[in-house]
Amino acid sequence: DIVMTQSPDSLDVSLGERATIHCKTSQSVSPGSYSRRHLAWYQQRPKQPPKLLIYWASTRVSGVPDRFSGSGSGTDFTLTISSLQAEDVAVYYCQQYYTTPLTFGGGTKVEIK
């Protein structure tokens, strides 16, 4: 199985400031073509189910604000919230879909400082 390691476990960020979340995979999830980076990001607000934010490592789902961006390749990926808003308080998870079983990172909790 591909092990997903997220850091940090939690993050306190002031409103309007940048939040950066890291996801490291135990093996590459983007061999060959740079466009085929098999990684997704999800947001889980309190008491809500997760919601897909980004797939192919950097493609935002329709309707997701452009303050959310994804980057990275190989085994190292990043989710950036460029200007944190109150509604962004949530736990964020990365997920690889390069191989089965599909696996998730342990989550990063983002709170307001």
Add this chain to the structure above:
Amino acid sequence: QLQLQESGPGLLKPSQTLSLTCTVSGSSIRSSSYYWGWIRQPPGKGLEWIGAVYYSGSTYDNPSLKSRVTVSVDTSKNQFSLEVISVTAADTGVYYCVRLYHDSAGYYWFDSWGQGTLVTVSS
């Protein structure tokens, strides 16, 4: 608009069988682009993919559950189901039904989620 709704018992005793059903509305379960599956989340913890089923009946189960899992589909009711046998306290958590984008090259992301249902295993 796609909606997924879980239903089933919320309290089980150890060694019993967990049975959940997900009713799909707003979309046909016969879509060729999707599998339909289950993810669980133990209290205060992360996400684990349990398994998924295609409308044809083809399935994929996460090997970590050691063959205790059956995922099945009923296209006539636009529903799919989960069974987990011989449950223990470690099976306690919120169970989400999900839609999984899929094509011939593989499985991808979970693009729709139900609200989740809490299942507690306790004697």
